[in-house]
Structures are given as structure tokens and as C-alpha cells.
Amino acid sequence: MNNRLKVLNKSPFQKLTVFASALALLSGCSYKNFTEQEVKAESIKTKSNVQYDKSKQNDGEDSAKPNIVYIVLDDSGYSDLGSYGSEIQTPNLDMLAENGLRYNNSHVTPVCSPTRAALLTGRNPHDIGMATVANFDMGPEYPNKRGRINPEAGTIAEVLKEEGYNSYALGKWHLSPSHQATPAGPYENWPLGKGFDRFYGILEDSSDQYKPELVQDNSFIDVPEKENYHFSEDIVDKANQYVTDQASISPEKPFFLYLAFGAQHQPVQVPQEYIDKYKGVYDKGWDKIRDERFNKQKELGIIPNNSVLAPLNPGVKPWDQLTNDEKRAFARLQETYAGFLTHTDEQIGRFIENLESVGELDNTMIVFLSDNGASAMGKATGSINHTLAYNDLPETINDIVENIDNFGTDKTKVEFPAGWAQVSNTPFKLYKSTMYEAGTKTPMIVYYPKAIKEKGAIRDQYVHVSDITPTVYDLAGIELPKEIKGVKQIPLHGESFSDTLSNSQAAGKDTQYYENNGQRAIYHDGWKAIALHTKGQPYENDVWQLYHLADDPTESNNLAAKYPEKLKGLQKLWDKEAKKYDVLPMTDIMGDGFLVIPSDSYRARKTFTFYPGMSLLPEGASPFIINRPYSITVPINREKSDDGVLLALGNYESGYTLYIKDNKLVYEYNVGTSVFRIEADAPVGQSTIKYEFNPTNLHKGIGSLFINGNEAGNVTIDQTHKFKISFEGLDIGRDTHYPVSPVYENEGDFDFSGELEKVVYELQ
Structure with missing residues (x-):
């Protein structure tokens, strides 16, 4: 009696916790303390089985057309979710899986922008101008690599607008060229465009x-000036606001919402409480965790029982061969990654809960996926510096260990080492950016109560990301318009898999090509051929591999020598698909894609003039100064007490800044491993300050500082950035976000208190 009263006197949340814990004990599961989000996920799961009477919420009837939600994670591997074999807590995504369908043979492109373009248009990425990441605009000579979606391929938002939908995009876009990401546009490739x-x-x-x-x-x-601000939380707050506003004001209208998290992409940043959830979990190392995920995947039916676990990737040491410092640092890096994913799942749970609270969950189709496999950008040691990783500059294990208490904070921008990336990609070999399954095979969960009766089932049909939007059109009874904004539309390339929602025996896709930066593959009817390309070599010299995925899902047995005729047939099929979908011409660019400045872009100018008050200009749209002579001229008028930043690009990781403090004029160039500095007495009155850089070799040069035409100092810079200077943009007359120099890190934006006329870049 007393125990019963204790339960009855608890809050609803506490009652659910007690109930869930008791249920776990009765079912033979080990007891754990359920988080509030896990309990909410269980509550929503239970409510999803009950028909919701929307008329009680508003005076309208259920919309004949479903709401559509796409949820996309970034760089999250095939095995990261609990419902796909992971030990990481993802109760809300698992709830969607338990009440929807898991697709265990769903594929994307091996990098993000092409996947997102294919998702939002229902077409293959090459044919619509997005063959590689949007950072790389290869110019008019490469119409398949312009970093934008051609207007002939209308997005789902454009199509649904004609069907009475409101459409909302939140989170990561990455579908317009970096040089167009300026405060003054052009805007036609931004989401509203x-x-x-x-x-x-x-x-x-x-x-x-x-x-x-x-x-x-x-x-x-x-x-937003909000205590404990986090981007993932912010975009879900805003998503909930958009949905609530529409449900309150226009409940008769359906909506499309695209929720694209920055997680799990580097930098991995999350509050400490989420990291602490996994304290000690990864001390056993990546070999054992990978084995555990592999075995759980078999138990769940995510992979066939005859699957073979791929061996450790080249360069990944067995855990027991690591030093104690490496083990300690690498375990903490994975704790941080796991905490980041649990935090992301919690935000998804908040979004689902809000859908349910406004009566829209039962009339909403949710499609969840990751844009590609997990990344090896952290290399062997892991990374604490976003820019160093992108510029192929080494980081030492000592630097990693020294910053172990800063993982997840705003003081580091971490990425786990390649060994943990392979764990994310269990049971496959290699990583994101490759044509192997690790790069292209990711989870896909479809939740749609009105069409799915076999809740919690697994579908093994081959599905490609370009098939998702055609499936939505099919289910909503929408025909692709012949024209959008006066532009004739090309046909959809994807194929609807709507039959699989109710029929486990329905056919899947039989053919899909792949290409990214010169790497190629083709899938057809259970077989897959992969061309291994060496950068700079003729494509006809590529070595091809052949795998029978129907029997060998982890690509462990290369059958090229055994079935040469089968391989020839697939090679011919790749050629056919490549011609059909404008894959040619190919390029084998990688990081050097950052160095291509198309002649028709704003960034191709030789002179830039910026004025005080200009909004922050993202680095990818800033003057391109890598490996070229240039000057920066700044006319000012100051009194002796005036100080502040004249210009700054970057943050504490890397960048450059020109500032005056304590009557000293200072230029600093931070490459991420070293800071190169010039200091001179600051001028008083009307003055012209000029900084010049002259290369002496590749990634090296001399920087000189002039005041009124007289040299005031110089510095030899023996390492400049190879590809990208920073992940934070250019400020004029201040330094917003994170400071480039620690000298003024306690000064806020450190606005220049004198008169700054303009900042002029001149590039040779």
C-alpha cells in the first residue's frame, strides 16, 4: 500500500519513469535511469497508436495532404543510432523506427551537398549542377559543378508551394556557391530563392x-543573446515556432519542413552533461565497440547473419596498441561525439513532441537520414582545430591531450579519430567521400502512421536519396509541374518506393550510378562495381573492383578477377548512366577545389572596398588571398586614446587581424600552429595603414606593414593556409563571434573607436 501511494503521488513524468523502469525489469532488461526525453519518446510512441481527433484542436478537418518533414544529420554513420546497432542513446529516433520503417539498404551520395540536392529535387546531382560540395564552383566549363541547383530542377518546396503548402528550412543549407553567401546576395540560390x-x-x-x-x-x-545557447536547440525552437504558428493560424494548410542539423559534423560541440552520460563507456576501445555493434546489428536484422565485419582500415591501429594518452584522449573524443548525438536526438524529440501537442503528428510523414557516412577528417589523432583538419596540417597527440577538458566546449572544435569513424560506419570499410558502402549507405527511417501498418519493420529494398521526394509526390498525389517560374522542368530521376511502405516484397531500385571528385561506382541488381582512381592519373587507368552485395554487403570479397564479363557489363552501364545524367566532364579535385575561383563570380575581382558597418562576410566570399601577392589599405583618423580592430577574419583557430591596442599597431596571421606578428607604434591623426604580402614560395611569404608609405615592420611567414583560412568570416572595424587574437579576447567585439574610412583589398 505504501509503495503504491508513493507511485500515485509522483508527477506524471516520475510515474512514467517508474513504469518504464519496471517494464525494463519485467522484460529482462537491465535497469537504467530513464531521461526525461526517453520517457517523452515512450509517451509519444504510445500516443501514436491512438487516433488523434484533430477537430478538437481546431475547427478544420484533417488535411487531405500530409505534412512532410525531412530530418537530416550530417556525417553520421550507418551504425550510430540505437535502432541500427549503437550503444548511443537515441530514444526519439528509435521511437520513429519502432512506429515506422527502417530501411537497411538506403543510399546517398558520399558527400553532403549532392545528397541534399538529390533529396530536395528528386534528381541525380550531376544533372542539376551539384556534382560535388557547394564550396567548389568550377565555373562555366563544368556545368555539373556550379555549387547550385539548376532552375530546371525545381525543389520540393517550389513544387509544394503550388499545392498550397507552406515550406520551412532550418539548419544547414550548403546548396548555394560559397561566393554567393554574402549579405548582399545574390539570393536566387538561398533557401527563399x-x-x-x-x-x-x-x-x-x-x-x-x-x-x-x-x-x-x-x-x-x-x-541570440541566450544563456547556454546551442545551434541545434535554436533551430528546433524556431521549427517549433513555425509549426505552432501555422497550426494556430492556418491549420487547414499542410506544411513541408526541412530540418537539417549541423550535427554530427565537425566541430563536435555539446554541453558537458551529455558527454558525462558516456563516461567510461568507450574505455574498452573501438575494436570491442565495433564488434558489439556488429553483433547487435545481426540481432536486429539490420545486416544479414552471414555478413563479415570489414577489417580495420589502413592507418587505424588496434586499440591495445595505443598509448595510455591516446586511449584516454580518444575515448573522451568518442564520449563527446556520443553526447552530441544524444543531444541532437533530444532536440528531435522536442520537435516530435511539439508536432503531437498541436495535433499534427498523425498527419505528418517524417523521413530521417544522414547525408553521408562518418568522416575520417580527424585522421589518426583526432582533431581539435577545424581549420587544421581542412588544410591537411598535422596535429599532435600532445595538443589533443592538453585540451581534453575542453572537448565539446567553445574552446575547441573537435573531431574524433578515424578509428571511431570506422565504428560509426560499422560493419563497412573506409569512410565518407569514398564509393564504398561506408560512404554511401546510411540509416533511413520513414514514419507515416496513415500508410505504415507493419510498425517497426525493416525494409531491405535498395533505395537512393533521389527516390525520397518522388515517393512524397506519389503519396500526396502530386504531379510534377511542367514549368516553375517560367522554366521548363526536367523529369524526376528518382523512383517512388511508396509500395514498400505497405508491401515488404515490393521491388526496390535496380540501378544507381555514383561519382564524386573522380571516384566512381555503379550498382545494378545486387552487384556493385567501384573504380579506384589515383589523383592526376587518366581515368582509363583506374582499377575496378566488383562486389556481389546481395551475398557480400560489406564488400569483403572482390570478384573482379572471377567475373570479368560481369564487370565489363557494369562498366558499360556506368558509361551509359554517366552520359544520361551529365556526369562528364569529371574532375579529381579534393581540397584544391577551394582554390578555384570562377571567372563569373564576385570573388574574381582584383579590388574590394569594404566600409565600416558592413555585416560579417563569410570566409568563402571574402577576398581570395591564398598563394598570391596582395595588399590591404586602411585610411584612419585616430587620437591617442583610440583603439580597436580595423579588420579581422577568422577566430582563435586561425585567421588574420589588424588592430590597435595600447598605442601599438599590430598585424597577426594565425595559421593554427603558429602566429606570425608585426608590431609598430600606432599613428595619431589622419593616417594610411597598409599591409602587403608577397609570396616567396608555395604557402610561404613575407608580410610587411606600412604607415603613411613608410615600412614599420615585417615578418617571414613560413606557413600560410593551403585551402581555407578559417570557418569564420571577415569583419570591418570590429571582430565579432570569436576573436582572432587572444590579446583582445576580453574586449567584446573590440570596435575601433577612431574614424575608419574604408578597407581596400588589392589582389595581383
């Missing part, structure tokens, strides 16, 4: 989670 009614998020490939370069609609905005 592609059919969305509202946008809130970032335009580029990745972002700091605590101080993102935020855009709302068509404007850059300041980060």
Missing part, C-alpha cells in the same frame, strides 16, 4: 554550435 517561405540556419558546410554565422530568411543576424 528555392521555394521556402522561411529559413533559419547557416549557408555554409559547417558551423560553430555556440556562435554560428546565422541567417534568417535573406539576412545575416546576430546570435
Whole structure:
């Protein structure tokens, strides 16, 4: 009696916790303390089995057309979710899986922008201008690599607009060329230019989670002044606002919402409490965790029982061969990654809970996926510096260990080492960017109560990301318009898999080509051929491999020598598909894609003039100064007490800054491993300050500082950035977000208090 009263007197949340814990004990599961989000996920799961009477919420009837939600993670591998074999806590995504369908043979492109373009248009990425990441605009000579979606391939937002939908995009965009991500546009490739009614998020490939370069609609905005701000939480707050506003004001209208998290992409940043959830979990190392995930995947039916676990990737040491420092640091890096994913899942749970609370969950189709496999950008040691990783500059294990207490904070921008990336990609070999399954095979969960009766089932049909939007059109009874904004539309390339929602025996896709930066593959009817390309070599010299995925899903047995005729047939099929979908011409660029400045872009100018008050200009749209002579001229008028930043690009990781403090004029160039500095007495009165850089070799040069035409100092810079200077943009007359120099890190934006006329870049 007393125990019963104790339960009855608890809050609803506490009752659910007690109930869930008792249920776990009765079912033979080990007891654990359920988090509030896990309990909410269980509550929503139970409610999803009950028909919700929407008429009680508003005076309208259920919309004949479903709401559509796409949820996309970044760089999350095949095995990272609990419902796909992981020990990481993802109760809300697992709830969607338990009440929807898991697709265990779903594929994407091996990098992010092409996947997102294919998802939003229902077409193959080459044919619509997005063959590789949007950072790389290869110019008019490469129409398949312009970093934008051609207007002939209308997005789902543009199509649904004609069907009475409101459309919202939140989070990562990365579907417009970096050089167009300026405060003055052009805007035609931003989300609103592609059919969305509202946008809130970032335009580029990745972002700091605590101080993102935020855009709302068509404007850059300041980060909200909110205690414990986090980007993932912010975009879900905004998503919930959009949904609630529509449900309150226009409940008769359906909506499309694209929720694209920056997680799990580097930098991995999350509050400490989420990291602490996994304290000690990864001390056993990546070999054992990988084995555990592999075995659980078999138990769940995610992979066939005859699957073979791929061996450790080249360069990945067995855990027991690591030093104690390496084990300690690498375990903490994985704790941080796991905490980041649990935090992301919690935000997804908040979004689902809000859908349910406004009566829209039962009339909503949710499709969840990751844009590609897990990344090996952290290399052997892991990374604490976003820019170093992108510039192929080494980081030492000593640097990693020294910063172990800063993992997840705003003081580091971490990525786990390649050994943990392979764990994320269990049971496959290699990583993101490759043509192997590790790069292209990711989870896909479809939740749609009105069409799915076999809840919690697994579907093994071959599905490609380009098939998702055609499936939505099919289910909603929507025909692709012949024209959008007066532009004739090309046909959809994807194939609807709507039959699989109700029929486990329905056919899947039989053919899909792949190509990324010169790497190629083709899938057909259970077989897959992969061309191994060496950068700079003729494509006809590529060595091809052959795998029978129907029997060998982890690509462990190369059958090229055994079945040469089968391989020849697939090679011919790749050629056919490549011609059909404008895959040619190919390029084998990698990081050097950052160095290509198309002649028709704003960034091709030789002179740039910026004025005080200009909004932050993202680095990818800033003057391109890598490996070229250039000068920066700054006319000022100051009194002896005036100080502050004249210009700054970057943050504490890397960048350059020109500032005056304590009557000293200082230029600093931070490559990430070293800081090169010039200091001189600051001028008083009307003065012209000029900085010049003259290369002496590749990634080296001499920087000189002039005051009124007289040299005031110089420095030999023996390492400049190879590909990208920073992940934070250019400020004029101040340094927003994170400071480039620690000298003024306690000065806020450190606005220049004198008169600054302009900043002029001249490039040779």
C-alpha cells in the first residue's frame, strides 16, 4: 500500500519513469535511469497508436495532404543510432523506427551537398549542377559543378508551394556557391530563392554550435543573446515556432519542413552533461565497440547473419596498441561525439513532441537520414582545430591531450579519430567521400502512421536519396509541374518506393550510378562495381573492383578477377548512366577545389572596398588571398586614446587581424600552429595603414606593414593556409563571434573607436 501511494503521488513524468523502469525489469532488461526525453519518446510512441481527433484542436478537418518533414544529420554513420546497432542513446529516433520503417539498404551520395540536392529535387546531382560540395564552383566549363541547383530542377518546396503548402528550412543549407553567401546576395540560390517561405540556419558546410554565422530568411543576424545557447536547440525552437504558428493560424494548410542539423559534423560541440552520460563507456576501445555493434546489428536484422565485419582500415591501429594518452584522449573524443548525438536526438524529440501537442503528428510523414557516412577528417589523432583538419596540417597527440577538458566546449572544435569513424560506419570499410558502402549507405527511417501498418519493420529494398521526394509526390498525389517560374522542368530521376511502405516484397531500385571528385561506382541488381582512381592519373587507368552485395554487403570479397564479363557489363552501364545524367566532364579535385575561383563570380575581382558597418562576410566570399601577392589599405583618423580592430577574419583557430591596442599597431596571421606578428607604434591623426604580402614560395611569404608609405615592420611567414583560412568570416572595424587574437579576447567585439574610412583589398 505504501509503495503504491508513493507511485500515485509522483508527477506524471516520475510515474512514467517508474513504469518504464519496471517494464525494463519485467522484460529482462537491465535497469537504467530513464531521461526525461526517453520517457517523452515512450509517451509519444504510445500516443501514436491512438487516433488523434484533430477537430478538437481546431475547427478544420484533417488535411487531405500530409505534412512532410525531412530530418537530416550530417556525417553520421550507418551504425550510430540505437535502432541500427549503437550503444548511443537515441530514444526519439528509435521511437520513429519502432512506429515506422527502417530501411537497411538506403543510399546517398558520399558527400553532403549532392545528397541534399538529390533529396530536395528528386534528381541525380550531376544533372542539376551539384556534382560535388557547394564550396567548389568550377565555373562555366563544368556545368555539373556550379555549387547550385539548376532552375530546371525545381525543389520540393517550389513544387509544394503550388499545392498550397507552406515550406520551412532550418539548419544547414550548403546548396548555394560559397561566393554567393554574402549579405548582399545574390539570393536566387538561398533557401527563399528555392521555394521556402522561411529559413533559419547557416549557408555554409559547417558551423560553430555556440556562435554560428546565422541567417534568417535573406539576412545575416546576430546570435541570440541566450544563456547556454546551442545551434541545434535554436533551430528546433524556431521549427517549433513555425509549426505552432501555422497550426494556430492556418491549420487547414499542410506544411513541408526541412530540418537539417549541423550535427554530427565537425566541430563536435555539446554541453558537458551529455558527454558525462558516456563516461567510461568507450574505455574498452573501438575494436570491442565495433564488434558489439556488429553483433547487435545481426540481432536486429539490420545486416544479414552471414555478413563479415570489414577489417580495420589502413592507418587505424588496434586499440591495445595505443598509448595510455591516446586511449584516454580518444575515448573522451568518442564520449563527446556520443553526447552530441544524444543531444541532437533530444532536440528531435522536442520537435516530435511539439508536432503531437498541436495535433499534427498523425498527419505528418517524417523521413530521417544522414547525408553521408562518418568522416575520417580527424585522421589518426583526432582533431581539435577545424581549420587544421581542412588544410591537411598535422596535429599532435600532445595538443589533443592538453585540451581534453575542453572537448565539446567553445574552446575547441573537435573531431574524433578515424578509428571511431570506422565504428560509426560499422560493419563497412573506409569512410565518407569514398564509393564504398561506408560512404554511401546510411540509416533511413520513414514514419507515416496513415500508410505504415507493419510498425517497426525493416525494409531491405535498395533505395537512393533521389527516390525520397518522388515517393512524397506519389503519396500526396502530386504531379510534377511542367514549368516553375517560367522554366521548363526536367523529369524526376528518382523512383517512388511508396509500395514498400505497405508491401515488404515490393521491388526496390535496380540501378544507381555514383561519382564524386573522380571516384566512381555503379550498382545494378545486387552487384556493385567501384573504380579506384589515383589523383592526376587518366581515368582509363583506374582499377575496378566488383562486389556481389546481395551475398557480400560489406564488400569483403572482390570478384573482379572471377567475373570479368560481369564487370565489363557494369562498366558499360556506368558509361551509359554517366552520359544520361551529365556526369562528364569529371574532375579529381579534393581540397584544391577551394582554390578555384570562377571567372563569373564576385570573388574574381582584383579590388574590394569594404566600409565600416558592413555585416560579417563569410570566409568563402571574402577576398581570395591564398598563394598570391596582395595588399590591404586602411585610411584612419585616430587620437591617442583610440583603439580597436580595423579588420579581422577568422577566430582563435586561425585567421588574420589588424588592430590597435595600447598605442601599438599590430598585424597577426594565425595559421593554427603558429602566429606570425608585426608590431609598430600606432599613428595619431589622419593616417594610411597598409599591409602587403608577397609570396616567396608555395604557402610561404613575407608580410610587411606600412604607415603613411613608410615600412614599420615585417615578418617571414613560413606557413600560410593551403585551402581555407578559417570557418569564420571577415569583419570591418570590429571582430565579432570569436576573436582572432587572444590579446583582445576580453574586449567584446573590440570596435575601433577612431574614424575608419574604408578597407581596400588589392589582389595581383
